[in-house]
Amino acid sequence: MKAIILYDSKTPNGSTEAITDAIGLRLAEADVFVEKAKCKAMADYSFVKDYDLVILGAPVYYFIVASHLLGALIHGNLKKNLKRKKVALFLTCGSSETMAAVLYLPQLKIHLVSNKILAEKTFAPDALSDGDVLDSFVDDMLYQYNKSLKSRFLSLIWSDEALELLQSLPFFMQGKIRTMAEEYAEERGYREITLKVLDEARESLGSTYC
Numbered sequence: 001m002k003a004i005i006l007y008d009s010k011t012p013n014g015s016t017e018a019i020t021d022a023i024g025l026r027l028a029e030a031d032v033f034v035e036k037a038k039c040k041a042m043a044d045y046s047f048v049k050d051y052d053l054v055i056l057g058a059p060v061y062y063f064i065v066a067s068h069l070l071g072a073l074i075h076g077n078l079k080k081n082l083k084r085k086k087v088a089l090f091l092t093c094g095s096s097e098t099m100a101a102v103l104y105l106p107q108l109k110i111h112l113v114s115n116k117i118l119a120e121k122t123f124a125p126d127a128l129s130d131g132d133v134l135d136s137f138v139d140d141m142l143y144q145y146n147k148s149l150k151s152r153f154l155s156l157i158w159s160d161e162a163l164e165l166l167q168s169l170p171f172f173m174q175g176k177i178r179t180m181a182e183e184y185a186e187e188r189g190y191r192e193i194t195l196k197v198l199d200e201a202r203e204s205l206g207s208t209y210c
């Protein structure tokens with residue numbers, strides 16, 4: 001699995017960055033390939049397509065989630081590139097989890113209605129003093145990720161023709177195409193991947209595969 005943590009903060013080496021690194025370390029210990037990138041509102045986020053899981057993290061300043069992450073979702077192309085991605089969210093702030101769940105997390109979630117949010121968490125600035133809090137966020141994320149793959153695997157059938165087409169592709173492309181087709185089918189509630197579904201997916205995703 002490949003994950004990226006997109007984080008925002010005005011504070012170099014502040015609490016958000018420290019939590020970002022700690023989450024990254026725990027994911028790496030769980031054999032996840034993980035990278036981090038600092039958000040800029042108007043950056044080009046097409047690179048997130050290469051990741052299976054995108055973790056968004058930011059502090060709250062004056063009741064608003066940090067501006068580069070929000071800006072990337074509202075004005076930049078992050079939201080477009082996150083389409084169909086599995087995401088996890090975390091905030092750092094001084095308020096209680098309850099208040100954050102009501103006031104702050106929705107500022108991100110309103111832009112992610114088409115995404116599967118695997119886990120969300122609000123961390124206090126000193127969250128690193130309690131490693132368990134971080135562990136449970138990462139465990140939750142990985143559990144939900146694996147569960148979503150398993151349920152997809154169990155519920156989707158490939159028709160013989162579609163499977164034949166998949167297997168005729170160069171080996172290095174097969175995994176990516178399989179995932180794209182299954183995500184597409186899952187999102188639309190298809191139980192079977194047929195040649196027609198593959199065609200539809202190709203048109204919808206604008207891909208040149210098959």
Ligand SMILES: Cc1cc2nc3c(=O)[nH]c(=O)nc-3n(C[C@H](O)[C@H](O)[C@H](O)COP(=O)(O)O)c2cc1C
Pocket residue numbers: 008009010011013014015016017059060061062063064092093094095096124125
């Ligand atoms: C200028 C400023 C404004 C803040 N405003 C809020 C706020 O409105 N609500 C809140 O819960 N926490 C607020 N906080 C607390 C921060 O969200 C918290 O300290 C966070 O961990 C800071 O992350 P950073 O170290 O990456 O900057 C504020 C902190 C600062 C410095």
